[in-house]
Amino acid sequence: MGSGKRTLTTATMALACAAAILSAPGAAFASPTPTPPSTPPPTPASTPASDEDLEAIRKKLDMLYHDAAVATDAYNAAEEQTDQQSAQIVGLAREIVEGRAKLDRLKDRAGAAARAQYRSGGLPPEAHLMLSDDPQEFLDGAGRIREGAQATKGLLTEMTRTQEDLEQYAQDAAAQWKKLEANREAKAAAKKKVKKQIAAAQKLESQLEKDEKKRLAKLEQEAARKSQTAWLGSGVLDEISGKASAQGKEAVEYATAQIGKAYEWGAEGPETFDCSGLTSQAWAAAGQGIPRTSQEQWKQLDRIDVESMRPGDLIIYNADASHVAMYIGDGAIVHSPRPGRTVTVAGAGSMPILGVVRPGT
Template identity: 45%
Template sequence: MNVSTGGRQLRSRAASAALVCAITLLPSPSYAAPSEPDPQNDKSIEDIHTELNGLYRAAEVATEAYNTADEKASEQTKRLNSLRKDLTRTKSRVDDLHDLAGAAARTQYRGGDLDATGIQLLLGDHPDQALDEASQARQALRNLVNVSESQKTARAELSRQTDAAARKLRELRSSRADKAAAKQKIEEKIAAAERIEAGLKKDQTRKLDQLEKEETQKAKSEWTGPDSSGGRTKATGAAAKAVDFAMAQIGKPYVWGAVGPSSYDCSGLTSTAWAAAGHPIPRTSQAQWQGLTRVSLSSAQPGDLIIYFSDATHVAMYIGGGQIVHAPRPGRTVTTAPAASMPVLGVVRPGA
């Protein structure tokens, strides 16, 4: 081997080795996927707890907004279907009256009498103009034009109402679509929250659990409603059935928009429980707050619904002893909790 060539090879290998060593000694860069949550190691348990609560709270607000929009769209669909059926019947009635009027005109032109039976059948929805005797046929013929005109007016009004209802339904469906899109964005945040919880170290999880237990104990001590001394009023009648139903759902998961039987959201649990007790109530927590009889916190009884937060976006059922049963949030199951564990807006009583 040529000495000059061998020297160049040795120098090249030495340079390569030096480069490898230099790269090895450089600090490794850290890359985080855009969808991954921020590292939690440098955050306090209190900060993590606050972040999680904020994410889940936003999720519940979005859930109730979507449920409300969906409920309104469903009710409007039923109203529109009913109007369309009425409009179809009215159109048929107008057509029959038009045919009858034509027949009457031809008969009178020939100097004859129109069979009263046919007129009776057509005017059956107008008892004030119905025919009791065949001799009333001529009078009915005179009234026929008036009835026909009133039916045309009714058809025009129904047509107007149907068109307005169809426009309203389109608006409600658009609103529901907007709420669904917002809900999807919140679901992405919930996934991030779940990743945060899944990524906590054992000691962080233990501290988080302890923090929640401390909050529970504090909430128990802050309850100023009935049974605050430790006793428990028993439910009776339909309220007892509603409480028993809700308690039987303990352990079932929270799922957005769910009304059972295998999962529930907060208002899905309360509305289904009271329906099972024979007293259907509005579907959403906001509608329950607006539509049910309000009672004072001090007079709350088992079966009553406690509405939480200023925007009425969470609801639970009071079971006595300062306790509630509710579907808390995504990632949790139906459970009992202190009634004062969230900011109370007020109390409503189904069936009152």
Template identity: 40%
Template sequence: MPGRLLRTICTGALAGLLAATTALTGTAATAAPVDEGESSVTGLLTRLRTLYQETERATEAYNAADEALKKQTADTHRTDAELAAARAALARGRDEAGRLARQQYQGRSALSPYLSLLLAPDPQHALDESHLVTRAARERATVVSRLEVAEKKAAALATAARTALTRRQTLLAAQQRQRQAVRTKMDEVERLLASLTPAQLAGLASLETSQTAGAQSQLLGSGTLDGTRTPSREGAEALRFAARQIGKPYEWGAEGPDTYDCSGLTQQSWGAAGRELPRTSQEQWRTLPRVPLAELRPGDLVVYFPEATHVALYFGDGLVIHAPRPGARVKVSPLAANPLLGAVRPDPDTVPLETFTPPELPEGATDGADEGYAGDQAPATDSR
């Protein structure tokens, strides 16, 4: 019941806005010039939120493609190195086989080792020579066997290298498509924002603030959150890292140290605490152990939207640290600033600290709109 109540509280305002937008616009997925029906602040806010969610969905798809490309590139380099080593070993084997063949040709005899022993003036010397001949034969057989193995290994690695290269090229093309998808969505957001008047921008900020405050008040008043919980040692370290990033610009696909997207911030924060997390918000939601919202403790990851396209670190007292959107900066926001999907815990196997003092937040940590349209927000950056 607490989880259902919390989700209802946090999604109610968004559902109402979507209904209002449907009535006003019929769709919120494009950024055509604003018409009279879309000029209401409610319709504009819903439309902007939709565009930002689509942008973040595209960003996380880009992150997934980029992560797969990184892994495949490493695999391709490793396979290429193994192939180069196998070819070098094959070349050495062929040189050795050629040397033995030349020795056999230069020292060949028409007599068998048995006849050589019978006819030799010094039988002991003949026995020694026979032993050397036998050993040389075994050496030749070993060289030939190694050569056959090396040839098979080199052939298999050559096939693997071609497969790895093809896979890398496929992933590179997918990454480029996802990069273009993000840029297209960001262009739509920028065109919409550029078409708005200062009065409309101020109205958006005011409406978002009032809606978030209402949802946050219901959330805190429901008694769902337990303000006495403390993080683990790792969770406290992750929070301290995240707090030090406050004020840095959002950049899609960024993993720090100067800019972040939402999952890049959570991944690097927990990485600083010694825990390796998946790169994307969807993978963090899918692979990490779920924790009931009523049992949230600082350091847990809070995941938003039905497709898990946004993620934040729970700070405690109903607040989160996150990289909100293009055009915004890493900041502290109310837990109910976006529709909640649930929460996960990167360190379920640890015990909470007996006491915990939250990291000190810098001045202005809560300033700015989460949607990235206020005048004091960071520029939407793209270095790729």
């Protein structure tokens, strides 16, 4: 490694030498005597990391960034659910306000009926009818009484139903509020984990010298090349001949237009993207809404065989569906890889494929 950095081996040797000097028999300490200036001893050069060490670092970085991707999916899912629940609570609040206004109107109508009965001397309509001397008035009144009784019954029924609706709205709002708070906590926990995993990865990378970073990048490229070569060697590309739909072409055009933009976890553009932010926005631009996260894209979208995929389809990676990319044809994908990288084109088989899903038709 270069100047200013020591390996663990160098530090261990220095500590061992110091311990040996301090424990030497008869060692004594006195005021130092002046000595002529001399050239300081050279700092021992640290040993560059071996390929085996760098390969171990590469795998460790893969694990850290993978865990960050999983946490990012959890954050995105919690954020999406929080937005949905907030909208539901607003809708329920509106229903409660409207329901209360309706109940007030019904109560006013019931009060008016009670006041009318009071003004009639408190006698029920039937009594007034029986006291009438006019047969026609009797018959007409009988019809009005029947209609009035039915209207009163309907009014009371509507009041009861409105009151029950209000109670249900209140219960639903309380339940949604609890879910909202739970998702806010989940979102905060996921955010903390994302930052922790990325910070650990960045710290590990920062400890490498410039030359070692270059060698590490070559190891990453070689690993991706081997995976892609093995995938193509299976003959799968010979079977893939599907042509993109009109929507698929629009999605590919949007995704490839983002090449060079930085990865940012939780981002959906327009300047930065995470992996599922890129694919969901690409299909939104094509007029097709799809789930926000790679895991929900895997769960909810139609699954197809790898051999049947066509440009615009989404390839889901890793056993836990923690990464997603868009197939653009000729065995290639466009994706937003991870922190520190930009939207780029890569081999479709450069990562372990879980399956393929197709938005739209």
